Amino acid sequence: MNSRTKYILLILATTAFVLTIYNHNNELTETSFDSIELKYAKRFFGIGVLCAALYFFNKTWRSLVTKIMIGAFGISLVLNLYIFPRVYKTVQLKKIYYEYSEIETCAEMEKRFSTDLKNGKLVYFQFGIGYDIELAKTLKEKYKIKTIGMGCIIQSEKECYNKLLNEYLKENHNDGIIDY
Template sequence: MKPKTKYILSILVISGFALLYYNHNNELTETSFDSTELKYAKRFFGIGILCLVLYFFNKKLKNLLTKIMFGVFGISLALNLYIFPRIYESVRINKIYYEYSEIETCEEMEKRFATDLKNGEIKYFQFGIGYNVGLEKTLKEQYNIETFGMGCTIQSEKECYNKLVNEYLKKDFNKSISDIEKESDLYKLIENN
């Protein structure tokens, strides 16, 4: 095998393995979904390893095995790259959710809000049966506020944070969350027609 071929194959194997390891460890623990893409990525990577072992024992098939390794390691890497952003985003959201879940009082939430405001990283926690996608989009695009769906159980400390967000919006933009919610619903109706 030529040095350039070895180098490229090594990069494919190492980067593919690193992504496979990350995706495997975080997919089920952080996102609770088991994607078909990851299953196929594991299978292709396994075929690549099998071909790599055979490469050292069978001199006649070295060229064919090299081509197969490029193909299967490449497919495995492509599949891992495809699912990586989705898993990474879920991991990021879960870390933020965990971080805010550790805050237990309104006073601590006020301190956290002040820090978030200073850093330009304001959050809004939506409670209720349905998640308002229009509100999420409007808050993100127009006010740079990231929204998190919290489900039906209202958490008082996060409600304290939401009140501070509402006060901030009233003070700086002369709008409340309910005003923005109505606008986003209106926006959704206009977009659908």
């Protein structure tokens, strides 16, 4: 195997490995961890590792095994790159949620609301059994407000933020979240 092929394999394998670990640790789908794409990416990565081991044990198969390694690591990388934007978006949303989860009082939430208003990064906390996709879409498109689904348990400090957000929309846009 020439040095160019070695570098290609090294880059493919390393990148696929790093993305597989990142996606595995951060992916959360609607029903579980490990989407179908990630499962296949892991399997192809495993095939690539198996072929790497075969490369050193059987000299007659080296040409074929090299091609299989490039294909397996390449497919694993492509599948991981397909998953990565969705996973990255979820990670960013978790970071935002974590920032707000540390705020415990309505007074602190009022300060945060004024900071968010100045920065143009408003958030709406959606409570209830179901997540209202249309509301989230409308708030994002019309006002550039991110929506975070909070589940069934209403948290008073986040409800305080929502009231401030609703008042802001009514005063400045003659529109309120309740109107949807």
